[in-house]
Amino acid sequence: MALTSRLTEGAFVSSRQGAWGELAHLSQRAADVGLRRLAPADLARLSPGYRDACADLAHARAARYSAPLVEQLELLAAQAHSTLYAARRGQAARVREAFAAFPRAVRRRKGAVALAALLFFAPLAFGLLASLSDPTFAFKVAPEAMLRQLSEAYARGFDEGRRGGEGALMAGFYVNNNVGIALRCFATGIFGGLGSAFYLFQNGLSIGAILGYVISQGAGANIGVFIIGHGSFELGAIVLAGGAGLSMGWSIVSPGEKTRLHSLQDTSKDVVVIVAGAAAMLLVAALLEGFWSGSSLPAEVKLVFGGAMFALVSAYLVLAGRARAEGAP
Amino acid sequence: MGTHALPPLDTDVAVETPEHIVFRHRVAGPARRALAHALDLVICYGVVIAVALVVALAVVGGAGLGGAISDSAGLGIGLLLVLLFAAQWIYFAAWEGLLGATPGKMAAGIRVVTTDGRPVGPPQAALRNLLRAADLMPVGYVVGLASMLLSHRFQRLGDRAAATMVIIVPRAPRGFVAPIWPPPQPDEIAAMPADVLFDPEERAALELFLRRRAALPASRANELARLVVGPISRRFAFAVADPVRTLALLYDRAQHAGRDEAPRSAKRGARWR
Known part of the structure; x- marks a missing residue:
């Protein structure tokens, strides 16, 4: 058998030990304080040190040195590898990037988003018309007692406003419930898009039916004023999350020239941005719904504000991040 | 591969770096991951229950004073609902995005890495934990478990979509062979x-x-x-x-x-x- 090296293990270890110690120290420091805050001299030594350790590891494996030595080198190289390949950019740059990346990702998926809007708003319109013509239709999607209570509450109007505690409670409820629904609507899209389609349809239908019922009981103006403030964020976000789920599901059903797994990975990396944006929109919606929509402000103010928010959200999704995308080489 | 004398176990995953060094990672199986998950659930819902007790005490205490009962109760319950949301959707993604492992995973000695063996970033951590909602369907992670059993890396759906895997954190190397004593005659x-x-x-x-x-x-x-x-x-x-x-x-x-x-x-x- 040809031995690849004539260096004994002991001699090898004693000649290289200093370098290994230094690399271990450097990568530990980089892991502790972050790569960016490492002194330039240390940073310059980290990468060559890692490559040397890789060479040493390859040598130790080829020369059949003892398992503990190889393990030690593997651990050392793995630690340095994790540090070197984990470089992250500054937080401020990431936030600015995300702000533009969200509407861009939405526009890239506009087909799926349009389908999601159809799957949501068509049942919503159907539910609305059905319970307008026959209010008992709404009892099929929600319990009668709850609906009666709801329409009485809206009939009373918002002149008393909400007390601070009640606003916080409702905001908490909306965060837990609505954001949860939107995220679940996205996640279940992995089953070929069926889960997303189901959640979109179900939520559209029940929102439409409840809306129709409340209007049929004569509280239409009040619920309209209530919804308009946060509606563009809330309904928009559910559609976007559903659209992201549909994209993810479709990427498995029809992967094109990629494998199904690669298609899924590429698409979901892209659409997770949409989901994060939708979740942020829903947090805004929850705060508005808890503290603004139920407040005792005059209806005119709420209408104007709601219209402005609708314009803002639409403009953001349609226009934001465009110039740079086109200017980019 | 000289030093890997024994054929690798089928729970090992080989990852080659750009430097052409092959690392072997031991992927964590369902049992160890279930243990880590149970620990995380205890932590999450322990905090929720502790806050619930504080809120309940505050409400009972406030009732004696009269007045702002519903304000403090509303605030407390609102906070609780936000915490419940965080336990379900934020806790896992935040820990894994920042440190690569939740406290439960750290205690169980496992860590999330990409299938290239690199540390996970926030987007991957978010994606794999969003899809938890699909993995735990219809009940008790049945979908996730089925996906893990059909994967040679024990990946649940979230892991597949985010291209991640859960590995067992390598321990410090074992001791060396002591020199012969007394020395060879x-x-x-x-x-x-x-x-x-x-x-x-x-x-x-x-x-x-x-x-x-x-x-x-x-x-x-x-x-x-x-x-x-x-x-x-x-x-x-x-x-x-x-x-x-x-x-x-x-x-x-x-x-x-x-x-x-x-x-x-x-x-x-x-x-x-």
Whole structure:
């Protein structure tokens, strides 16, 4: 058998030990304080040190040195590898990037988003018309007692406003419930898009039916004023999350020239941005719904504000991040 | 791959870096991950329950004073609902995005990495934990478990979509083989064959045994050594009275044979070969 090296293990270890110690120290420091805050001299030594350790590891494996030595080198190289390949950019740059990346990702998926809007708003319109013509239709999607209570509450109007505690409670409820629904609507899209389609349809239908019922009981103006403030964020976000789920599901059903797994990975990396944006929109919606929509402000103010928010959200999704995308080489 | 004498276990995943170094990661199976998950659930819902108790006490206390009862209760319940949301959707993604493991995973000695063996970033951590909602359907992670069993990396759906896997954090290396004591005597060196070659399995087994030697009672070490010393000493036509020492001497020579600067035990009068 040809031995690849004539260096004994002991001699090898004693000649290289200093370098290994230094690399271990450097990568530990980089892991502790972050790569960016490492002194330039240390940073310059980290990468060559890692490559040397890789060479040493390859040598130790080829020369059949003892398992503990190889393990030690593997651990050392793995630690340095994790540090070197984990470089992250500054937080401020990431936030600015995300702000533009969200509407861009939405526009890239506009087909799926349009389908999601159809799957949501068509049942919503159907539910609305059905319970307008026959209010008992709404009892099929929600319990009668709850609906009666709801329409009485809206009939009373918002002149008393909400007390601070009640606003916080409702905001908490909306965060837990609505954001949860939107995220679940996205996640279940992995089953070929069926889960997303189901959640979109179900939520559209029940929102439409409840809306129709409340209007049929004569509280239409009040619920309209209530919804308009946060509606563009809330309904928009559910559609976007559903659209992201549909994209993810479709990427498995029809992967094109990629494998199904690669298609899924590429698409979901892209659409997770949409989901994060939708979740942020829903947090805004929850705060508005808890503290603004139920407040005792005059209806005119709420209408104007709601219209402005609708314009803002639409403009953001349609226009934001465009110039740079086109200017980019 | 010389040092991996034994064929790798099928729970090992090999990852090659751009430097052409292959790392072997042991992927964590469902049992260990379930344990980590249970710990995380205890932490999350422990906090929720603790806050719920504080809120309940505050409401009861506030009731005595009258007045702002519903305000504090509303605030408290709102906070609780936000915490419940965080336990379900934020806790896992935040820990894994920032540190690569939740507290439960750290305690269970596992970590999330990409399938290239790199640390996960926030987007991947978010994606794999969003899809938890699909994995735990219809009940008790049935979908996730099915996906794990059909994957050679034990990936649930979230792991597949985010291209991540959960690995067992490598431990610090085990101890080295202690040098032979007392040192090889001239007559032993003279009697040893010049060329000792073990195949990789034999070498790994000997190494394991010799590393454990210090921890074993002498009689047990002898008993174990006697199981294998017969065929080995016949092959190399070498034996001393003590079977453990026989194995140690042969291993020592196999390790150092043919190297420059080898210790005395590896040389025999004239230069080898």
